[in-house]
Amino acid sequence: MKEFLFQADDLHEKYLIQENQKIEKDKALVNQILESYDQKSVAEILRRVSHHDWTRETLNRWLSGKGVQRSLSQIEVDMLQKMLPEPPAHHPHYKFRFIDLFAGIGGIRKGFEEIGGQCVFTSEWNKEAVRTYKANWYCDPEQHKFNEDIRQVTLTEDPETDINDAYRHIDNEIPDHEVLLAGFPCQPFSLAGVSKKNSLGRAHGFECEAQGTLFFDVARIIAAKQPAIFVLENVKNLKSHDKGNTFRVIMNTLDELGYDVADADMNGPNDPKVIDGKNFLPQHRERIVLVGFKRSLDIKGDFSLKNIDQLFPEVRPAIRDLLEPEVDNKYILTENLWKYLYNYAKKHQAKGNGFGFGLVDPQNPGSVARTLSARYHKDGSEILIDRGWDMQRGEADFDDSDNQKNRPRRLTPRECARLMGFEKPDGKDFFRIPVSDTQAYKQFGNSVVVPVFTAVARLLEPYILRAAEMKERKKDRISA
Structure with a gap:
């Protein structure tokens, strides 16, 4: 009989270990859900599916370890899993990688994911927008980083930071990628004199001219990571903002960084860089879209946003x-x-x-x-x-x-x-x-008309895949 008692104690101990491990796993799942949903809503959903006495208070006490500790039932776990976004169909077999800066709720991301891309880095400072983003877009826990304040990555808050240290920090914090997406806010630039720029010994003119703006952060990331392609989005008035100075600094910066911007010389009422959402959905919403190609890769080809009209829907929804x-x-x-x-x-x-x-x-x-x-x-x-x-x-x-x-x-x-x-x-x-x-x-x-950028992504697809292929061939040559 003693032998059975010892076995019973051993089994009980093993059960407790497994149960505690299950409870910790369940708590991690609930905390992931709470990144998007409030405790009251999650408790109500758990209560309806399991009929246990879940309330905001009991859920909070369970998470903090002050309440009765039990693992979640399978039906509770299944319900919580349904609240999480599913990975895209091609995951993890992606064709290229991209990052999503000033991401908002992910309006630009959708189209690039649909053509086989995997998002490996997201930055968005607004906590409410982050809740919506995480509720809808799959973020691989092993291959995706989420950042709130991009300035913590670019180190632009301290103007005395050595530029090479900043570039190294960016390179360590942001995974390699082929495409950079950014819907940066529109801000006026403060022009600085050449003497100041020279005295600081900065590597790029934009490091002086664009400093203090959020476009500056985008430019630093482009300089550090050298993506093959970027897609920048802003309001139509970017071109006339601050009497045209803002747009001039942006275009000069992108040129200085070694990128060709599609349709750069096109202006006037028929500028293809300005796309109206009313061509896809019944809303007049004009946005400027800057598509840039790394000059050294020679992948620009004959790309033009003029061709987006080929992707207008045959019948626009009413x-x-x-x-x-x-x-x-x-x-x-x-x-x-x-x-x-x-x-x-x-x-x-x-x-x-x-x-x-x-x-x-x-x-x-x-x-x-x-x-x-x-x-x-x-x-x-x-x-x-x-x-x-x-x-x-x-x-x-x-x-x-x-x-x-x-x-x-x-x-x-x-x-x-x-x-x-x-x-x-x-x-x-x-x-x-x-x-x-x-x-x-x-x-x-604050978002974009999603089908506009889905169309942009489809236009860019062959160029992106070509850039990704060139990058892989280069890796193979280096490893050989």
């Missing part, structure tokens, strides 16, 4: 195709807000300035919305969905009961995801929105 069949009444404008917007528009109309709000008729298949902005959460005025309000009635009829009943409404966050191309109306490419409506509106308003 506004009505993007709308949800039913929406909560909270998205309908209040009587006071609608009256304010109406009177504001009438005042400016009288001055010849046009309407102050954008009313979109969902019954008109040709309707194109104004540009969705980050301030959409405030009043939704740039894109209001017409619910039957009679525009022809006189001001005296504004308070008519039918007109008030048919007040227009905002887009829902889900509809914004569709208008920006993150999600298709048929439910494909379902986009997770783990943040509040206010944050979601800000994130979509």
Whole structure:
């Protein structure tokens, strides 16, 4: 009997070890989920699927070790796994690697992943945007790095940092890649004199001229990592910003770094570098796209963004195709807000300035919305969905009961995801929105029209694959 007692103690100890290991693994999974979702939501989901008494408090106590410690059931683990983004179909057999700077919620990333790329580094400082990014994009724990403040990588916060030390630090922190993607903010440059530049002994002119801007961080990374191709995105007004000085410094910097920018000499109203999202989705949204090729690789070829028109959809979705069949009444404008917007528009109309709000008729298949902005959460005025309000009635009829009943409404966050191309109306490419409506509106308003950059990626695909192949051949020659 003693022998069985010893065996029982041994089995019990082994069980406890395995159970503790399982609990730690489960906690790691929950903490990964909590990078995107709040504790209250996760607890509710666990409670519904398992019927255990999960609350925000019990979940927090379980994570901290102060509550009852038990491993999660298989159904609980399965549910949590469904909340994580799946790796792309080609993972881990990628064709090339890319990095995603000033990533926002991943609007540029999507197209490059679809042509076989693997994201190996992401940088985004906004914590709410990071939540949405991690909820939707697979980040390989072994082959992907996530960074919040890019200046910690580029060491640009300290102007006295030795440039060679900065380049070495960048090279250590950022994995090698063929393509660099960046939607950097637009900032004015502070011009510095040649004497100062010479006195500091910096290796590049941009190290002096562009310092203090976030484009400077992009330039340092390009200088240190020498990607074969880059894709930079910004607002259309980048070209005229600061009387053209900003764009001049950017183009001079890219040239100095040894890159040819596609369509660099093209300007005017037909500049192919400026792409309007309305060619893909019913939203007027112009963005400038700078595609650069490393000059020494001689891979530019005949690439031009003019050819993007070959990838326009045969039939562009209509506004009505993007709308949800039913929406909560909270998205309908209040009587006071609608009256304010109406009177504001009438005042400016009288001055010849046009309407102050954008009313979109969902019954008109040709309707194109104004540009969705980050301030959409405030009043939704740039894109209001017409619910039957009679525009022809006189001001005296504004308070008519039918007109008030048919007040227009905002887009829902889900509809914004569709208008920006993150999600298709048929439910494909379902986009997770783990943040509040206010944050979601800000994130979509700051993002890009996804199909635009999917098209850019497809145009670039043969050039990227050629660059990746050249890099592999070079590696083989060195190893031989």
